[in-house]
Amino acid sequence: MSDLTKFTIAEARAKLAAKEFSATELTESYLSAIDAANPTFNAYVAVTHDKARAMAKASDARFAKGEAGALEGIPLGIKDLFATEGVHTQAASHVLDAFKPRYESTVTANLWRDGAVMLGKLNMDEFAMGSSNETSYYGPVKNPWRARGSNRDLVPGGSSGGSASAVAGWLAAGATATDTGGSIRQPAAFTATVGIKPTYGRVSRWGVVAFASSLDQAGPIARDVRDAAIMLRSMASVDDKDTTSVDLPVPDYEASLGKSLKGLKIGIPREYRVDGMPAEIEALWQKGIAWMKDAGAEIVDISLPHTKYALPAYYIVAPAEASSNLARYDGVRYGLRVPGKDIVEMYENSRAAGFGREVKRRIMIGTYVLSAGYYDAYYVKAQKVRTLIKKDFEDAFAAGVDAILTPATPSAAFGLADQDMAADPVKMYLNDIFTVTVNMAGLPGIAVPAGLDASGLPLGLQLIGRPFDEEMLFRTGAVIEKAAGRFEPSKWW
Amino acid sequence: MSVDIATVKRVARLARIAVDEADAQRMTGELNAILGFVAQLDEVDVSGVEPMTSVTPMAMKKRQDVVTDGGKAGDIVANAPATEEAFFLVPKVVE
Numbered sequence: 001m002s003d004l005t006k007f008t009i010a011e012a013r014a015k016l017a018a019k020e021f022s023a024t025e026l027t028e029s030y031l032s033a034i035d036a037a038n039p040t041f042n043a044y045v046a047v048t049h050d051k052a053r054a055m056a057k058a059s060d061a062r063f064a065k066g067e068a069g070a071l072e073g074i075p076l077g078i079k080d081l082f083a084t085e086g087v088h089t090q091a092a093s094h095v096l097d098a099f100k101p102r103y104e105s106t107v108t109a110n111l112w113r114d115g116a117v118m119l120g121k122l123n124m125d126e127f128a129m130g131s132s133n134e135t136s137y138y139g140p141v142k143n144p145w146r147a148r149g150s151n152r153d154l155v156p157g158g159s160s161g162g163s164a165s166a167v168a169g170w171l172a173a174g175a176t177a178t179d180t181g182g183s184i185r186q187p188a189a190f191t192a193t194v195g196i197k198p199t200y201g202r203v204s205r206w207g208v209v210a211f212a213s214s215l216d217q218a219g220p221i222a223r224d225v226r227d228a229a230i231m232l233r234s235m236a237s238v239d240d241k242d243t244t245s246v247d248l249p250v251p252d253y254e255a256s257l258g259k260s261l262k263g264l265k266i267g268i269p270r271e272y273r274v275d276g277m278p279a280e281i282e283a284l285w286q287k288g289i290a291w292m293k294d295a296g297a298e299i300v301d302i303s304l305p306h307t308k309y310a311l312p313a314y315y316i317v318a319p320a321e322a323s324s325n326l327a328r329y330d331g332v333r334y335g336l337r338v339p340g341k342d343i344v345e346m347y348e349n350s351r352a353a354g355f356g357r358e359v360k361r362r363i364m365i366g367t368y369v370l371s372a373g374y375y376d377a378y379y380v381k382a383q384k385v386r387t388l389i390k391k392d393f394e395d396a397f398a399a400g401v402d403a404i405l406t407p408a409t410p411s412a413a414f415g416l417a418d419q420d421m422a423a424d425p426v427k428m429y430l431n432d433i434f435t436v437t438v439n440m441a442g443l444p445g446i447a448v449p450a451g452l453d454a455s456g457l458p459l460g461l462q463l464i465g466r467p468f469d470e471e472m473l474f475r476t477g478a479v480i481e482k483a484a485g486r487f488e489p490s491k492w493w
Numbered sequence: 494m495s496v497d498i499a500t501v502k503r504v505a506r507l508a509r510i511a512v513d514e515a516d517a518q519r520m521t522g523e524l525n526a527i528l529g530f531v532a533q534l535d536e537v538d539v540s541g542v543e544p545m546t547s548v549t550p551m552a553m554k555k556r557q558d559v560v561t562d563g564g565k566a567g568d569i570v571a572n573a574p575a576t577e578e579a580f581f582l583v584p585k586v587v588e
Contacts, residue, residue, distance in 0.1 A: 102568035201549045214548055243554045312531040323508065330509070332581050337574035343584045344509070352511035360510055361523055367508040368496065368524065377494070378531070383544035385537055390545065425523055426530045442548030467549065 004029035005170040009074050009227040012173060016063065016073045023059035023073025027052050027117050030075040034119060034171050040493045043156075043166040045080055045138045046088035047120035055117040062115060071234055072115030077172035079163050080121045081128055082108050082218075083207040087118075091209040092136040093126045095354025096335040105207025106239045107176060107218050114234045119172055123162030126356045127326065128183055128211045131431035133161025134416070135358040143191060143413050144169035144489040148456035151492070154413040157187030157431075163221045164191040168489060174222040174231050178208060180215045181314055182409075182435030185447035188221050189408035189460030192449040192487035194228045194477065195221045197435075199468045200442035201246035203232075204239035212321035215314075215439040224486060225448060225478045229253035232470065248468055256471040257478045262296035266476070267401035271307035272434060274410065280453045281407045288405055288450055288461045291483040292476070302401060304392040309385050310437040311429060316369050316382035317440075322359075323366025329354060361425065390441040397466050403476050406434050408447040408460035438464055446473040448480045449487050458487050494532070495525045 004026050007015065015021060031049055038044050052075065059073035078084060080092050083101040090096035104112075112118070125135040132155040133141040143156040143165060156165040160177035164187035167175050177184040179197035188195030196219045203218045210216060220231035233253050239245040268289060273282070289299055331337035331350030338349035355363065369378035396404065410433055414421070421428040438445040443464055450461040461480055465472045496504075501521045505512040512520065566579035575582035 099572050102565070102571055199549070201551070240554070240556060244549070244551075245554075246549065246551060247554075306537070309534055309537055312533045315527060315531050316534075327509075331574060332583055333569075334572035335574070340584070343586050345511070346584055347509040348506075348511035351509055355510070361520065361527075363508050363510065364501070364504055364520060364524060365527055368500075368504045371504065371507060374494075380544050381534055381539060382531075383546070384539035384542040385534055386545040386548075387542050388537070388539070390548070424526065426526055429530075440548075 005033050008223045009071070009173050009230050012074060017068065023056040023063065023117065024053070026073060027056035027075050030119055030172065037169060037171060037493050041142045041144070041165050041169055041171065042139055043123055043141050043162040043169065043171055044077065044120045045092060045123050045162070048087055048118055051087070052117050052119050055112070059115050059117060069113065069115030070230070071111060073117060074115070074173050075117045075119050076111060077119050077122045077163060077166045077175040078108055079160055079176050079178060080124050081178055081209045082176055083209070084108055084118065084121065088121045089209070091127045092124045092138055093354065093356070093359070094137045094336060095329045095351065099334050103207060106204035106237065106241060107208065107235050110234050110237055111176070116234070122166055122175060125159035125161065126359050127209065127322070128159040128178055128180055129322070129358050129362055130158040131182070131186055131428050132414070132421070133158040135356050137356060140416055141165045142416070144493070145191060145413060145457055146489070146492060150455070153416045154457070155190070155416055157190035157413065159183040160187045160221060164188055164193055164195070167191070167193045167221050167223060169493070174220055174227055176218060176235065177221045178216060178218045179439065180211050180318060181439050182432035184219050184221060185435045185445055185460070185462060186409050186431055188447040189449070190413040190458065192458035192489070193221050193223060194225050194446065194448055195219065196228050196232060196446040196470065196473060197438065197444060198232060198236060198470055199444045201244050202444070202468065202470065203236050204242040204245045206239055206241040210325040212318040213325060214321060215318060225474055225481045226254060226257055228446070229257065229474045246468070251471055253471060253474050256475040259475045260296055261292060261476065261479055264297045264402040264476070265300050265400050266292045266297045267300055267302035267396050267404040269302050269304045269307065269404060269406060271304050272406045274433065277410060281410065281459065284451050284459050284461065285405070285407050288480060291480055292405060294483070295479045300401060302396045302399070302404070304396065304437070306385065306388045306392050307437055310389050310440050311433055313382040313385040313389070314436045314440060315365070315429060316378050317386065319362040319366035320370050320379050321366070323363045323370065326359070326363055386440050389437055393441045393443060403472050404464040406462045406464065408434060408462040410434065412453045412457035412459055434462060443467060444470045444473055446477045448477040450480055450484045452487060494528055496521060496528065
């Protein structure tokens with residue numbers, strides 16, 4: 001039999017329905033691929049062989065009865081941030097040692113309702129804090145992509161590095177991911193996969209380990225635009241358990257694919273032309289503009305004047321929210337406990353041993369900016385800047401722009417253990433310069449592979465839409481995909 | 494604004510993270526790099542701007558004031574490092 005892991009979700013869906021292979025055969029193909037390649041990639045932190053087999057068997061039974069769901073028999077990887085009942089859920093942190101929730105997140109419950117199969121839990125930056133997957137307690141993840149003629153290992157991006165690596169390396173048909181400042185879109189761009197961060201409120205956050213509650217949003221990483229549309233339709237829902245979940249019906253996103261762009265206005269924000277941006281990224285952006293024009297869209301120059309302040313404001317808001325959310329890890333209710341002479345020392349020792357460096361850094365920044373005397377100068381100021389960032393987008397959309405086209409990242413994937421980034425945390429933070437504005441404004445954004453750089457590494461473009469207009473992103477993203485083609489790594493593992 | 498090592502130790506205490514001298518020294522440098530970066534916001538005129546409180550313009554959903562869940566003390570303590578029956582065990586807090 002041919003390698004079943006090469007099929008997209010849409011292809012596998014058709015072949016499963018046509019009985020060309022069973023859900024069990026498809027799942028076994030993925031489990032074999034994971035067993036062979038995961039020691040190389042470290043994309044999974046837990047592989048749920050038995051559960052996957054049981055779920056695939058149940059899918060086969062539903063196929064036999066003609067009761068197949070929208071994702072019936074499709075093997076998926078789940079980011080370690082999603083609570084999965086009785087299964088490893090640690091946000092790739094030591095502080096949540098041995099934590100196995102007694103409940104299921106809404107997103108994963110939706111996927112299982114639709115018949116999907118869980119392969120295991122995916123590696124990530126600890127508590128989703130990072131842009132290279134190197135802050136994980138479980139060690140770094142490797143990118144299936146390498147520069148042409150090189151055997152240097154590259155990062156898959158982060159924080160959803162395990163998700164991106166597994167999908168690009170054929171170790172999952174699709175994966176769940178989350179995005180607080182770019183954690184879906186940057187790894188997607190680094191691995192030639194498609195990643196969409198939906199509008200804040202579109203996907204329930206219930207059962208997702210919280211990082212920064214006003215910015216976090218879950219979404220899929222998939223092999224192509226159609227697969228991302230299929231996955232988002234299942235992941236999104238209206239959920240009473242999340243008070244920020246919005247009461248809007250979930251559309252059939254696949255129906256947006258293939259629609260013409262005639263009459264649409266695509267905005268090109270001049271502030272995204274940043275100093276020191278590689279010529280290749282600029283050239284890719286120009287190509288994207290030409291593709292949009294060829295598809296019938298009108299291109300308009302727009303201004304988003306507060307763009308450069310999004311990242312500094314983010315590094316106040318996100319750590320502030322994180323410092324409150326992570327206060328719960330105290331060695332009492334779950335996870336790691338390190339004894340001390342009294343309860344306060346027990347808290348301090350547990351947190352010192354349980355959190356990694358980057359997480360501690362952000363808790364410290366958050367605690368500082370929220371502390372007495374600094375709250376107005378930092379936190380309130382950042383929230384005001386956030387209002388201005390959102391208004392920039394609202395003005396552009398009010399002027400008739402349907403979607404905004406930008407580069408996804410300022411560079412292609414970089415090497416593991418990059419010395420410059422290790423020495424200067426701010427340098428790592430700059431990875432999110434094009435993506436973070438979208439979280440600050442609560443908007444939807446998609447990263448679509450658009451080409452390869454001179455060394456053969458993938459580069460992506462980003463499209464930003466109006467609130468709850470994910471359909472526009474699938475529609476315009478499909479045009480980029482059609483023009484650019486799809487990109488796969490050559491197998492070295 | 495920048496922080497000194499005494500401030501870093503005070504913040505670490507507030508955050509309940511044990512730090513030794515070397516940690517505090519290293520964190521002082523890192524925190525100052527980040528605070529230097531966010532100082533760019535000083536350039537922005539925010540007079541008359543409302544701070545954002547909700548990114549989507551929606552009223553907070555409210556649920557019926559009824560019991561919808563409960564009776565699962567065993568589930569709640571299942572992951573705790575130290576328990577006795579349905580209680581979390583902690584070091585003595587009151588003498």
